[in-house]
Amino acid sequence: QVQLVESGGGLVQPGGSLRLSCAASVSIFRFNTMAWYRQAPGKQRELVATVTTGGSANYVDSVKGRFTLSRDSAKNTVYLQMNSLKPEDTAVYYCNMYPRPYGSWGQGTQVTVSS
Numbered sequence: 001q002v003q004l005v006e007s008g009g010g011l012v013q014p015g016g017s018l019r020l021s022c023a024a025s026v027s028i029f030r031f032n033t034m035a036w037y038r039q040a041p042g043k044q045r046e047l048v049a050t051v052t053t054g055g056s057a058n059y060v061d062s063v064k065g066r067f068t069l070s071r072d073s074a075k076n077t078v079y080l081q082m083n084s085l086k087p088e089d090t091a092v093y094y095c096n097m098y099p100r101p102y103g104s105w106g107q108g109t110q111v112t113v114s115s
Contacts, residue, residue: 068080
């Protein structure tokens with residue numbers, strides 16, 4: 001059964017940090033570029049960052065220098081370290097394959113940045 005399970009979200013003050021985790025099924029994780037996406041209230045889901053099977057990461061401009069994406073092949077897990085968080089980072093964060101996400105998304109993890 002294909003699974004994507006995100007965790008690690010929460011409420012944090014501006015400037016704070018969070019580390020998100022995504023445990024993925026081997027069938028999804030092993031041979032695919034993985035990505036984090038986010039969806040803010042009233043907005044479409046957007047790409048945040050990607051990481052190849054070789055560990056090469058890319059980021060959208062709005063998070064460059066603040067977020068770090070990594071993957072652990074032994075655990076079939078991808079991580080998103082988020083530093084210097086801003087209120088505009090508030091969203092539900094999801095992981096999935098890239099560029100073609102698996103059709104069934106996980107439940108996501110809520111990140112709220114607020115004072």
